[in-house]
Amino acid sequence: MRETRFQLLLLVLGTIFYPVTEKWFAPWGVSVNYPFLLLFWVTIRRGRTPGTFYGFFIGLLRDLSSSTELGASALAFSLTGYLIGGVREKIDRENVAIRLTLLAGSYLVCQAIYLMPRMDWSLPAAGAAWVRYALPGSVLNALVYLLTLLLVRGLSEGLALIHEPAEH
Amino acid sequence: MPLVSLFQRHRDRVTLLACVTMSLLLLNSSAELKFDLARAIGSVVFAPSDGVVKLNAHLSRLQGENEILRERVMVLSDEWNRVEEYRKEATRLRHLLEFRDAESYHFLPAELLSFPTNPRENNLIRVDRGRRDGVSSGMPVVSSSGLIGAVHTVHEQEAEVQLLSSKNFAVSCRDRRSRVLGVFKWDPRRGFHVDRVDLNEDVQVGDRFMTSGLGTRFPEGFLLGTVTDVQMPPGVLRKQILLEPSVRLQTLEDVFIVNLISKEAPGFPLDSSIATDEEGGP
Numbered sequence: 001m002r003e004t005r006f007q008l009l010l011l012v013l014g015t016i017f018y019p020v021t022e023k024w025f026a027p028w029g030v031s032v033n034y035p036f037l038l039l040f041w042v043t044i045r046r047g048r049t050p051g052t053f054y055g056f057f058i059g060l061l062r063d064l065s066s067s068t069e070l071g072a073s074a075l076a077f078s079l080t081g082y083l084i085g086g087v088r089e090k091i092d093r094e095n096v097a098i099r100l101t102l103l104a105g106s107y108l109v110c111q112a113i114y115l116m117p118r119m120d121w122s123l124p125a126a127g128a129a130w131v132r133y134a135l136p137g138s139v140l141n142a143l144v145y146l147l148t149l150l151l152v153r154g155l156s157e158g159l160a161l162i163h164e165p166a167e168h
Numbered sequence: 169m170p171l172v173s174l175f176q177r178h179r180d181r182v183t184l185l186a187c188v189t190m191s192l193l194l195l196n197s198s199a200e201l202k203f204d205l206a207r208a209i210g211s212v213v214f215a216p217s218d219g220v221v222k223l224n225a226h227l228s229r230l231q232g233e234n235e236i237l238r239e240r241v242m243v244l245s246d247e248w249n250r251v252e253e254y255r256k257e258a259t260r261l262r263h264l265l266e267f268r269d270a271e272s273y274h275f276l277p278a279e280l281l282s283f284p285t286n287p288r289e290n291n292l293i294r295v296d297r298g299r300r301d302g303v304s305s306g307m308p309v310v311s312s313s314g315l316i317g318a319v320h321t322v323h324e325q326e327a328e329v330q331l332l333s334s335k336n337f338a339v340s341c342r343d344r345r346s347r348v349l350g351v352f353k354w355d356p357r358r359g360f361h362v363d364r365v366d367l368n369e370d371v372q373v374g375d376r377f378m379t380s381g382l383g384t385r386f387p388e389g390f391l392l393g394t395v396t397d398v399q400m401p402p403g404v405l406r407k408q409i410l411l412e413p414s415v416r417l418q419t420l421e422d423v424f425i426v427n428l429i430s431k432e433a434p435g436f437p438l439d440s441s442i443a444t445d446e447e448g449g450p
Contacts, residue, residue, distance in 0.1 A: 048180040056187035063194075064209050070202040071194030078187035085180065117195055 004050075007042050011054055014038045015061040030136045032144050035062055036110060039081055040103050040145070044093060048085025055081025069117050076114035080106050096149065103145055104138040111137065273387055275310070275424035276301060281326060283420065291317075291334040297425055298325040306385055308426040314391030314414035315339065315379060316423055327425075331417060332360070332392070341392050342380035346370040349380055350409070352392045360393055362409040371398055371409055387426065391415075 015035045022031040035058045043051030059077030063070045084106050091098050111134035112126070119125040175182050194202070278295035297303050299322050307319040309329045317337065320330040330337060333354045341352040341362060348369045350362040365371055375395045381388025393411035400407055 049183050052180065052183045052187055056191065059191070060194075064206050069195060070197070070206060071191045074194060075188060075191035078184065078191060082180065082184045 007046070007054075011035070011038050011042065011058050012061065015058045016065060018062065019065045027140070028136060030133055030140055033107070033137065033141055034144075036077070036080075036107060037103075037141060037145055037148075039077060040084060040106065043081050043084040044088055044099070046085075047088065048082055051081030051085035051088075052078050053081070055079070068114075072114055072117040075117070076110045079113055080110040083109060096146070100142045100146060104142045107138040107141055108134050273426045276303070276427040278309075278327075278423050278425055280420060280423065291331045291337075292320060292328045293317075293331060293420070293423075295327055295329055295423060295425070296325070298323045298327050300324055302427050303327050303425055304427075308386050308390070310390055310424050310426060311415050311420065311422060313416070314393075315386065316415050316417070316420065318385060319425060329423070332413060332415075333417060338363075339386050339392065340380045340382040341377040342388075343371055344376045344378055345372075346375065349382070350377070352377060352411070358408075358410065360411040360413050362395075362411060363406070365407045365409055367400055367405065367407055369407065371395060371407060373398055376414070377411060 015038075018033075018035050025032060039051070039055055039058055042054050046054075055077035056074050059074035060071075062068070062073040062077070084102065087102055087106075091102065093099065108130075111130055115126040115129050115134070116123075119129060194205075197205075276297055278297040281294040281296055283293050284291065295309075303319055303322050305319055305322050309316045309318060315332065317329050317331040317334070319327050321328040332339075332352075335355055337354065339352040340349065342349050346369070348365060348371055350365040350371075352360070353363055354360050362371070362377060373395050377392045377395070379386040379388055379390045379392060391414040393413040395409055396412045397410040398407055399409075
């Protein structure tokens with residue numbers, strides 16, 4: 001319950017402050033989509049059903065906080081949550097390379113679903129936007145995820161070393 | 169019951185179906201509904217981030233203003249230094265010419281305690297400085313825009329100031345451009361005007377009049393007003409000059425009592441017998 005609350009809080013805060021902070025670091029106009037990264041993280045931990053629900057929830061918040069078509073992000077994020085949750089059960093979750101591949105792939109799927117209603121269901125327009133933003137975005141988000149993972153692991157190991165009783 | 173068990177068995181698919189259905193409904197809803205929904209939820213959920221955004225914008229604006237003000241301070245500081253040089257030069261030249269020294273004045277800040285609702289009818293304001301602050305009757309009262317009036321009655325902790333817009337108030341004044349002398353007055357019929365300017369004197373609309381320093385009470389150089397109309401009706405010997413006062417009496421905020429005037433300043437002291445009737449101050 002406590003973990004759920006914490007995850008929910010992270011998701012809400014991340015999504016609310018995303019429009020404010022997305023321009024702070026956006027190389028070549030591609031920003032780090034941390035609502036998506038949070039969704040990925042939560043779904044990998046929790047599974048398909050929470051992933052779908054959280055996806056819908058943060059997608060809706062994302063739609064409300066930006067000028068996007070209401071429901072577009074909700075649809076894309078809930079489907080992506082479902083997809084990640086489904087794949088999660090069939091892969092080795094401890095393997096970082098697989099996880100990164102899954103993240104990049106699911107990001108591309110998410111963007112494809114998101115761009116279609118935004119571009120009035122025009123395949124060429126959505127395709128062009130997808131190539132322009134989704135492809136570099138998937139690499140950037142995978143990199144950020146990897147860096148965060150390494151940082152968290154490094155911190156955990158450092159803390160474990162500090163708390164480990166000295167051996168004589 | 170079978171529905172519940174079905175839901176439990178296919179919880180993930182039911183959740184997906186519900187989420188996708190809701191998303192599609194939202195996508196296909198009317199623009200008005202979308203707007204209302206977005207406004208209702210957004211006003212509650214996004215209020216904190218809005219605050220942050222506004223604070224950020226506010227700070228950016230303040231930073232910009234601060235930079236402009238800093239630059240302005242630098243410019244003014246530079247100008248002040250040059251003016252100071254001119255002042256020293258003027259003092260030196262005055263000494264050379266054996267003029268009296270025009271030393272500066274001490275401004276005592278004062279707060280308004282009361283203000284007449286119609287300053288044209290009741291021309292006294294009360295300020296929070298009195299005898300204990302060294303205020304005495306007749307001292308000039310100014311604001312950053314120019315002369316306001318003069319101290320009329322002094323009490324221990326407060327004083328009453330007679331405004332320029334008084335019938336029995338007159339100040340010797342000078343046109344800043346052409347140096348023409350006159351007498352600044354107010355009456356209910358004409359409003360603010362300058363008297364005693366001959367027909368052949370050079371006064372034009374837009375000229376600014378300031379205190380001349382002649383007389384006993386008012387130091388030189390405080391702005392009085394700007395000429396709005398100059399008339400020379402047939403049969404009169406003097407120009408009829410109307411002014412817009414430099415101080416907006418209705419919006420007075422900070423006032424200063426000129427409470428220390430150098431005895432060496434021009435026109436001080438002046439024997440009361442020589443004081444002209446132009447100086448009709450209190």
